[in-house]
Amino acid sequence: MDSCLKSEPGTSAKPLMEILHDCADGYKKFTALKAALEMRVFEQLTVPRTPEELAETLGTDPGLTENLCRILVSLGLIVREKGCYKNSDLSSTYLTAGSPLHQREVILNLANGLKLWEQLPGILQSGPIVASEEQYFANNLIHSLAREALCGELQRTVGLVTRCVEFEKARKLLDLGGGHGLYAIAFAAANPNIRAYVYDFPDVAQDTRQYIKEFRANRVEVLQGNFFQDDLAEGYDVVFFASNPGGKNRHLVPKIYSCMNEGGLFINKHCFYSPEEYSKSALLDMEWSLTGFAGAAKENRVYSFAGDLFFEDYLALLQEYFNIIEIHQAPDFAGYPLSKIGDTLDSKIIIGTKKTGAE
Secondary structure (H helix, E strand, C coil): CCHHHHCCCCCCCHHHHHHHHHHHHHHHHHHHHHHHHHCCHHHHCCCCECHHHHHHHHCCCHHHHHHHHHHHHHCCCEEEECCEEEECHHHHHHCCCCCCCCCHHHHHHHHHHHHHHHCHHHHHHHCCEEECHHHHHCCHHHHHHHHHHCCCHHHHHHHHHHCCHHHHHCCEEEEECCCCCHHHHHHHHHCCCCEEEEEECHHHHHHHHHHHHHCCCCCEEEEECCCCCCCCCCCEEEEEEECCCCCCECCHHHHHHHCEEEEEEEEEEECCCCCCCCCCCHHHHHHHHCEEECCCCECCCCCCECCECCHHHHHHHHHHHEEEEEEEEHHHCCCCCCCCCCCCCCCEEEEEEECCCCC
């Protein structure tokens, strides 16, 4: 024991301390940002305020309030000018409640994820926390995914699809398992002749209607059901299928094919695995496995379900029913990674047109 008092350790502690520093530094910054969001600091700083004025408005301690402001300045979220603080352009765009691009739900979703991680010892012993698919997607996750998508991924994805000639001719679009419905809303906005339908669970549909109302999308409607169990209607010119538990399931391909018109456009946007691929992210594999679905068996790696096909096998199956016209890699459309469920990772967009007589 005395030797550790006289000599430095033979193995340097630097790598461990760097890990701990990054963990502590990131967590404290996140906590400060979340506190500012909850206290509505950014709404108050749409106009310049002194720390004393801000503290009086918020009903907070002046000294601690100035400390918080200094942290936010260091993060580039507010600026200090002539003794006053005000929002930076970044915060005005993404952190004020009145902005259509506000990311409040994303921050809350990150916080919920951290709370889940705090239960890790118990989950390791007792197994995943099980919920129905409806419960899983009908909470804050839907809103988080919606707000994240608006930061670039939605616009890039829609841009890739709308340049297809088949899309220009389309009149009826199905956003299958569409959740928040923003893709259907954006597609309808891009083609004034399209009527779009968002198909999802009844509990999720409530949130879909909220976004339809927010964006005044009067040519977008909601269809409620479970497409694993229920038949789909017919006559669709476009089917968009993204980020969904059934996205790599062999049994849904003929069902999708049957609901489409001849020459119709099918867009599949999912994260695929290859046979030799073990993991895309150890952290996200764990986060994925902390919860389970009552109605769908997850595998032990992120975005993977029992019965999923590998990319090569899924593509071969699609080619029996569709003429593949484009495959886009993640850099063409992906959003910004947040180390949370919802990250695009190395997803692909596969675009095909319906073959004649493939059934």
